[in-house]
Amino acid sequence: DYKANGYLCEVYMETTDGLNCYASVTCNDGKKEYNAGKETWNVCYQGGRQYFTDSRIGEFSITFREKDSSGQGLTGPVLQVKDIDNWMEIPVSNLAHQKWMDEDCAAHAGTKCPDGPYICTNLQYDTSKGRTRNWKCGVPMRGMNFPGLDSNKPTNARDYAPGWCGVHVTQFQKPNPAKDGYRLEAKIFDANQNEIGNSVAAGKTGSKIVFNSKLPMPFVVNSRAVDADPLDFEYGPERWDSNEQAAHHCKMGAYDNGKRDMDCGFRCD
Known part of the structure; x- marks a missing residue:
């Protein structure tokens, strides 16, 4: 939650009807949109990897690797950030599903249910509620750390990260x-x-x-x-x-x- 953790930003990902890819990055200093008009995402199709640059989290990319069962919606987003372990893959859907299972465990009076911290969540995947699919993930700002995600800016000739x-x-x-x-x-x-x-x-x-x-x-x-x-x-x-x-x-x-x-x-x- 970027509101509670000043060193985190929220990466939001969305598709509608298997097209209309959209993303935004929101930090405490505001929101930056990518493909706000749904016209400039060059590879908005299954397997296409789109690259972006954000001054707060650095270079990042999003790839929608799957389609839903009806074949109408792009799913399976993979988020990658250059400063996090040199483009480490963040499997958004899998992480969001883990969060859902833990919450379902707690809702049914389960014992020893994990309670995070969680990196990603699924905002809408119920096909009866429309054809938009969306997710969000927390990503540390450049040089900052979060459990499982360590962002490292490049070091200089003196072996330290300036800034x-x-x-x-x-x-x-x-x-x-x-x-x-x-x-x-x-x-x-x-x-x-x-x-x-x-x-x-x-x-x-x-x-x-x-x-x-x-x-x-x-x-x-x-x-x-x-x-x-x-x-x-x-x-x-x-x-x-x-x-x-x-x-x-x-x-x-x-x-x-x-x-x-x-x-x-x-x-x-």
Whole structure:
């Protein structure tokens, strides 16, 4: 559900009368339609694979591999996304059927019925209710993960995925505020959410840490005077603190057992 999970998008697929192929991708930033006028889907027939590009999920394709029993409707859609295991096939109908069986199990007071998470669902397959067939699937945005679907953007020559990186910091309180400083530990994650730098592994600890990662420039985290103060960050020309939510989407937890955790994002082209 893209409404509940900001890193997911919904891919909707539809055919009517064995023709009129249509798709859309909806994320929290809006909906983009493909073949809205039902005239530009070049291979809207059984076995035809149509390619698309969406800035949120990347390149993807849809293939309708089957027809229904009456031979009037295209079915058996296979969704493929380039960034998910290099065009891994997502068998939409099979996954939707599994969801239906689990829900049917629960509806009939079954025990130990699985309850997801589910990737795809079938919206309309009852031939008595019309000749339109449609499905929808949840797909992670580029570089994000969902159980069974790991989207990975290409890495560069420095072996990291550029774009939007993240930093996770743990700040340990002063053992003796009168004489001790804070201790900081930080990890850097690339646009694929893979760890590409670690201050502890780099041998950097203390109230201010400057450490290298796979990124081309050092990353800096600095503490201030008291527990309530934010932390300061530096990467290249960028400067911000852990209270910055608009541009860097920082989230800071409360102290618990002598430490607190925080996360921020930053550009890492």
